[in-house]
Amino acid sequence: MGDAEIIPIGTRGRPGRGTGTRPSAAARNLAPKGRSGGAKSEPPRADAETETPTAAAPDEAAVPAPETEPVVPLASEQPATSARLELSEREGPGIPLGDLLNAFQAAAREVFGEQWEHQLAHFLAFLRRRLTGDYVVDEFGFDAEITERFFLAAVRPIAEKWFRVEVRGAENIPAEGGALIVSNHSGTIPVDALMTMAMVHDHTGRHLRALGADLVFKLPFVSKVARKGGATLACNEDAERMLAGGELVGVWPEGFKGIGKPYSQRYKLQRFGRGGFVSAALRTQVPIVPLSVVGAEEIYPLVGNVPALARLLGVPYIPITPLFPWLGPLGMVPLPSKWLLEFGEPIRTDEYDDHAAEDPMLVFNVTDQVRETIQQTLYSLLMQRQSVFK
Amino acid sequence: MSGRTVLVTGVSRDLGRTCARSLAADPSVARVIGVDVMPPRGDIGDVQFVRADIRNPVIAKVIAREDVDTVVHMSVIATPGSAGARGTMKELNVIGTMQLLAACQKAESLQQLVVKSTTTVYGASSADPAMFTEDMQPRGRARTGYAKDAAEVEAYVRGFARRRPDVTVTTLRCANVIGPGVVSPVTSYFRLPVIPTVLGFDPRLQFLHESDLNRVLRHAVTAGVHGTFNIAGDDVLMLSQALRRLQRPSVPLPGFAFGGLGSALKSTRLADLSPELVTFLTYGRGVDTTRMRAELGFEPRYTTAEAFGEFASTLPPTGGRTERLLGAVADRLPEVSDDRPPALTALTGTGGSDG
Incomplete structure (x- = not known):
């Protein structure tokens, strides 16, 4: 092939005088009498057949062996030819199809185990359900399927491997019926809420329905994920509706005051809102389970704040941690502190009469009781803790 | 109460017309009078126009001469549409209601007033509770458009109820009505070939099937229960879920661009993304229908999901390639049983035959 050299002049290699329309007779004679010349003398049916090999010619150039192959079978039977042609075409340059299939099966076995066909079918069924919208959400927008299969599955390894969360007193969470889990809040970003949700689900099989601040539902993406994950706005109407519906509801009454407090004030409980959570529990007569979380304070030690920028962006604070703006995205990796979650003994509210929620003094007293319980437990957990990271 | 005379306003539009017809078919109703500025577009059967x-x-x-004892007010419109500009729409909604209620107050024979309102009166915002009950107020006062009109109409109706305590006043706050034949801002939004959504938000939606709207109006006329009621189909659909069921592709746009797109679409008359629809498609809304069952006695x-399913079945899918591909793969794999817990498998298919 090397010696058949075509020198492009004028018409880009096409024989002719440069008009570009039709080569002259002389030029046609000069042109190499290869396949096309031979095909001309044959009937047009065979001419159409030669199209395939010519199209495949560039591929064949890389593999020197089958050079004569496409020309020879022309004389033989038609259907067999085309079948063989396709085969040779496919097997020519790339990886054979059979190998690909084997590789895929091996990979599937690797990912899904020996029962891979079954597993894959299950996974596909799940995927198709998601794609056709064939799933249910409850009235708050909670999508149990995606929460279990995706959100919790993503959070669990972080809880177990990164923070090594240790749960105590999980038996204090009621196995059924409405209950209100009240927790301290810390860590600059509400990671503690996510970990609590994952741990509650792992230990009781129940979903913790979080009550979130206004800001959560104002922000794009965050609001979407929050609703799908079972959260709703922290207002009396929603809290009572969920508790009356027999859900396990989680509330962090310190709110932004707790989560955005400076590192120097760690483990000092802030004011517990206005006690709205207590009146909701009193009205629906569900137990209040105090929860103390140790470890979350140290994940992003908040040492500074940019109030002007925070006001501009409409957020409560812009955190500055020893790592955060300085290391860029790397600074967003939380420090691997050791976490302890202790669920306290439930505080019963069903002994109070119907109008208890209308009595502000009683509401304040119960609020204080819950707050004190959490604070004392925090102190005792801190005493037991060997160090921040162990 | 036999031989009642019912006056229905807003019969030129399809929902008003079909409602008037279904009322005329009721045995307890002797006569139905349909009132509107324009003649109805379709067959009105026994209804006297x-x-x-x-x-x-x-x-x-008209009310005095025909000796009307029940007025069904359906003339609160969501879009200017054929009526003209926003000014005309407000005129029709607010001034029309005022005149009608003034006439009703003078009419000695009147015993009942049924007003078709909308859940748009609750607005939609990030500070909303998950489910609105009838006693809750919107978190932000509506300043423009349909929401403001509906709120004003309801205020006038409350005033009327105070001045005429002998008249049974039923206000029905209906969720977005949907059905194969319904033309409304929400249905024209879903009829777009490629559906824009607000980036990062997934609102909860509730729908009411058009036949249920007819049934509830008829039920309200015959039951005669005083009060305000939320009317909506059970459960909620997320917008993303609805679009997947429609098998139509969607384009997420940031909030500010979504509003701009609304005016562009309006000029092409494809859809009308009014400000209240934009907030609805951002934050969504849910209403509690306990009172509808307990007090009004309507089911x-x-x-x-079923109402939306029936609406969706009339639209050709314009997307869904991935799903078909997965389906082809799944066909080659062994059959699997549904591994979801039973609580998650409810709510599929299109049930509920319409009588």
Whole structure:
């Protein structure tokens, strides 16, 4: 092939005088009498057949062996030819199809185990359900399927491997019926809420329905994920509706005051809102389970704040941690502190009469009781803790 | 109460017309008079049509002459549409209601007033509770458009109820009505070939099937229960879920661009993304229908998902390639049983035959 050299002049290699329309007779004679010349003398049916090999010619150039192959079978039977042609075409340059299939099966076995066909079918069924919208959400927008299969599955390894969360007193969470889990809040970003949700689900099989601040539902993406994950706005109407519906509801009454407090004030409980959570529990007569979380304070030690920028962006604070703006995205990796979650003994509210929620003094007293319980437990957990990271 | 005379406003539009017809078919109703500025577009059956404008006092004469004892007010419109500009729409909604209620107050024979309102009166915002009950107020006062009109209409109706305590006043706050034949801002939004959504938000939606709207109006006329009621199909659908069921592709746009797109679409007359629809498609809304069951005694035939399913089945899918591909792969794999817990498998298919 090397010696058949075509020198492009004028018409880009096409024989002719440069008009570009039709080569002259002389030029046609000069042109190499290869396949096309031979095909001309044959009937047009065979001419159409030669199209395939010519199209495949560039591929064949890389593999020197089958050079004569496409020309020879022309004389033989038609259907067999085309079948063989396709085969040779496919097997020519790339990886054979059979190998690909084997590789895929091996990979599937690797990912899904020996029962891979079954597993894959299950996974596909799940995927198709998601794609056709064939799933249910409850009235708050909670999508149990995606929460279990995706959100919790993503959070669990972080809880177990990164923070090594240790749960105590999980038996204090009621196995059924409405209950209100009240927790301290810390860590600059509400990671503690996510970990609590994952741990509650792992230990009781129940979903913790979080009550979130206004800001959560104002922000794009965050609001979407929050609703799908079972959260709703922290207002009396929603809290009572969920508790009356027999859900396990989680509330962090310190709110932004707790989560955005400076590192120097760690483990000092802030004011517990206005006690709205207590009146909701009193009205629906569900137990209040105090929860103390140790470890979350140290994940992003908040040492500074940019109030002007925070006001501009409409957020409560812009955190500055020893790592955060300085290391860029790397600074967003939380420090691997050791976490302890202790669920306290439930505080019963069903002994109070119907109008208890209308009595502000009683509401304040119960609020204080819950707050004190959490604070004392925090102190005792801190005493037991060997160090921040162990 | 036999031989009642019912006056229905807003019969030129399809929902008003079909409602008037279904009322005429009711045995306890002797006569149905349909009133509108324009003649109805379709067959009105036994309904007697009177061409009158509720914006001027002629309506009082109609009520007096025909000895009307029940008024069904359906003339609160969501879009200017054929009526013209926003000014006309407000005129029709607010001034029309005022005139109608003034006429009703003078009519001695009147015993019952049924007003079709909308859940848009609750607005939509990030500070909303998950489910609105009838006693809750919107978190932000509506300043423009349909929401403001509906709120004003309801205020006038409350005033009327105070001045005429002998009249049974039923206000029905209906969720977005949906059905194969319904033309409304929400249905034209879903009829777009490629559906824009607000980036990062996934609102909860509730729908009411058009046949359930007819049934509830008829039920309200015959039951005669005083009060305000939320009317909606059971359960909620997320917008993303609805679009997947429609098998139509969607384009997420940031909030500010979504509003701009609204005016562009409006000029092409493809859809009308009014400000209240934009907030609805951002934050969504849910209403509690406990009172509808307990006090009004009405049970919708279609859930939200079923009503939407019937609407979706009339639209050709314009997307769904991935799903078909997965389906082809799944066909080659062994059959698997549904591994979801039973709580998650409810709510599929299209049930509820319409009587």
